Amino acid sequence: MSLSFSPFLPWWMLGVLGILALVVAFIGFHKGIRGSTIRLIAFAALIAALANPLLLSEDRDALSTVVPVVVDRSQSQTDIPARKVMTDEALQGIKQRLAQFPGIEPRIVEASTPDTSDTPSTRLFETLSSAVSDVPPARIGGAIFITDGQVHDVPSNLKTLGMNAPISTLLTGKANEFDRRIEVVRAPRFGIVGQNQDMVLRVIDEGTKVSQPATVSVRINGVESGTFSAVPGKDTPYSFTVPRGGSNVLEFTVSGLPGEVTETNNKAVHLIDGIRQNLRVLLVSGEPHAGERAWRNLLKSDPSVDLVHFTILRPPEKQDGTPINELSLIAFPTRELFVEKIHDFDLIILDRYQHRGVLPLLYYDNIAQYVQNGGALLIAAGPEHAGPDSIAMTPLASVLPAAPTGQMDDGGFYPRLSDIGKKHPVTRDLDGSGFEPPHWGRWFRSVDVTKPLGETVMTAADGKPLLVLNRAGKGRVAMLLSDQGWLWARGFEGGGPHVALYRRIAHWLMKEPELEEEALTARASGRMLTITRQTIGNNPGPATIIAPSGKREEVALSQTEPGRFTAEQRMSETGLFTITNGEFSTLVHIGTVDAPEFKAMISTPDILQPVVDTTHGLMKRLDDGKGGISIPDILPVRGEVRSNDGQRIAIRMTDETVLKGINTLPLFAGFGGLAMLLFAVSAMWWREGR
Known part of the structure; x- marks a missing residue:
């Protein structure tokens, strides 16, 4: 109930009338005029009527006390079955106890790591703040955490929470965990x-x-x-x-x-x-020729390559009578390169090289063993490869994927990708390869070979092999059966992708994972897992994802381009995943490697105890030691909670109300006001009439 005024005249006019009434009453009292008191009452009643006093009555309803219950659903809880069961039972018990008090409004919120988070952690206070962001602090009666105590966002200053209420913790797990x-x-x-x-x-x-x-x-x-x-x-x-x-x-x-x-x-x-480290490449050119510079320029332009290049300018059989001491040529260090330091090279390129007595036959066997033990060899063949001095007639033949027939194929042709070449990472999507004929210049000769081993990824005229890739023991060998690649470098008939082709061949030989023809890879971007299966065969079928928890899931791989099958999947867990497809397997880690969620896992009150003590909440372990759980009762408290009895969860009940309506009663309106004025005037007339 309250009194209010809604005057019919401005307050200053009512003030003037009041002063006049007091002056008249003073004169009347001073001169002893009869009826002065009644006259003063009449004036007062008139001014009160003009002031229009109102009696206000507010209709209010009491607001509920909001109690957020924050349930820890982090992986340290859900990955341990006993804790998950204990959490669920405790939640049901708290719901039942809070339901006994009609004035309490529980808000059940679950704190779990969002799928967008790369760093799994338990963030209960962040969840609590979000749950009560629309509630005035006076209405929050307290908060209840159901957790194992491993919380990673405890605020250094509790005032930042914007609430003054007890924070209690119901602790899952057992007291003697290790x-x-x-x-x-x-x-x-x-x-x-x-x-x-x-x-x-x-x-x-x-x-x-x-x-x-x-x-x-x-x-x-x-x-x-x-x-x-x-x-x-x-x-x-x-x-x-x-x-x-x-x-x-x-x-x-x-x-x-x-x-x-x-x-x-x-x-x-x-x-x-x-x-x-910088790749060490040995390039040996059998003689000066137009394509030699294409190889040299490519390798020298790559800052990650240390190139050692020798060109045989004067073969041993050349006898022109020039004294040795007048020759300005550098002697070919055959023993140093092919015996002592051969294993220091990542790649050996024999460019139009032929057996002319420069290398002893034993050194060719050293090169073959170098390949068998994991080395890389590239043969860039020219006409000499089909002649009687071909290196295919040496012990190096044991690692070569194709033997020459002794014939050269002359005439213009467009290098084309074979069916396997359209899928192989070395040749797939080379610029201009998607047309017929390809949008690049012609070559004019190639070495004819017998049916090669390995994969023929490029063909010459009539579908004959042009680029052959093969594995030999632990190493790899590539044969480019033409020396005409320099035509692309010179821009003949528009040129061609010689830089991309040569670089990919070299990197495949040095076992770059991106160029493997059969490979399974996976990468993570946030929680998104991308699986890529490279194959030169048919559809490899689905991939299997094995999560850190042991859960297995199959995902279908769809072809995105020839030889490449991919799949994308958003993962709910974080940690180390194993991806399998047939005989292939790979690992990928999703999320931060040292995430806090997977460090300390034992149940502990130590982290939240200072918060509970400061807010006068209750720290209670749910485990009763008998295979069950013990849930504390609820204690409603009027006013601020200053202590806790150690047995019950104190809830500060709110005094907040909501206004539903206001009832207005004018005190001088209607017959009541008129009767008072008539009474005052009649009394004044009666008194003066005597």
Whole structure:
């Protein structure tokens, strides 16, 4: 109830009337005039009527007290079945207890890692703030967390929450939990391929003081790479060799403890990018010719290539009587190149080279063994390859994919991609290859060979082999059966993609993963997983995704271009995924490697205890020690909560109300006001009439 005024005249006029009434009353009292009191009352009633007093009555309803219940659905909760069951039971019990109080409005919100997050973590306070962002602080009676206590966004200042109410925690898990985990302490992000790298790991045993040496097994790119022993709590160094260029996945798995909480964090992953040192290439030209400069210019223009180039200018059989001491030529260091330092080269190119006595036959066998042991050899053949001095007549023939017939095919032709070449990464999508004839210049001769081994990816006239790729032992060999590539470099008839072709051949020979004809790769962008299957065969079928939790899922691969099949899938989990397709397998890590969610996993009150104590909430472990759970009762409190009895969850009940309407009663309106005025006037007339 309240009193208000809605005057019919301005307040200043009512003030003037009031002053006049007081002056008249004063004169009347001063002179003793009868009826002055009644006259004053009449004036007062008149002024009150003009002021129009109103009696206001507000109709209000009490507002509910909002209690957010934040349920931890992070992976540290859901990946442990016992905690998930305990959480669900506790949530149902809290709902039932809050439902006993009609004035309490519970808000159930679940805190889980969003699919867009690359760094899984438990963010309960962020979820709490979002849940009550539309609620005035006075209406928030308290907050209840159902969690294992591993929270990663505890604010340093609780005032930033914008609420003054108890925050209570119902703790899942058991009091005597223990767990073992492994972490990468220090490790390089980049490393040179083939060189040793050092890193430091640490095995941590939480919740137990009995720590025995643990065995750690290592896998590099999915391949077993040995084991080592680590003492829990101490830094353990580990050295490894970067196996390949590009991304490398190092996986460390520590032996588990019997009865530990989970083995999810018994695995640590580190990603290191392999960087190749400058590639050492040996280019040997059998004689000066027009195509020699095309090879030299290409290799010299690549800053990642260290080129050693020799051209045979004076073969041993040449006898023109010139004294040796007058020759300005450099002697060909055959022993140094093909015996002592042959394994220092990543690629050997024999450009129109023929056996003319420069190299002993034993050195050709050295080159063959170099290939068998993992080396790379490129034969750029010319007319001499079909002659009697062909290197195909040497021990090098054991690794060559094709033998010459002794014939040369002359006449103009357009180099074309074979059916396999349209799928092979070395030749696929070369500029101009998608037309018939191809949009590039002609060549005019090629070496005729018998049916080659490996893959023929380019053909000459009448579909005869032009570019053959093959594996020999651990190494690789490529044969380009024409020396006419320089015509493209010179722009003849529009030229052609000689730079792309030569570079791809060289990189395929040096085992670049991007140019493998049969490969399965996967990459992650946020939570999006992209799978690529390269093949020169038919449809490879679906791929299988094995999640960190062990869940298996098949995804169909669709062809995006010849020889390339892809699939995209958004993943709900984070961690190390295994992708398989037939005999091929690859690893990919989704999310941050050292995500907080997978570090500490034991249930603990330590992180949230300061928050609970400061806000006078309740910290209660749900486990009753008998295989069940114990859920505390609710204690409604009027006014600010200043303490907690340690047994019940205190909820500060709100005094907030909502206005539904206002009832207005004019005090001097209608017959009531008229009666008062008539009474005052009549009394004044009666008194003066006497």
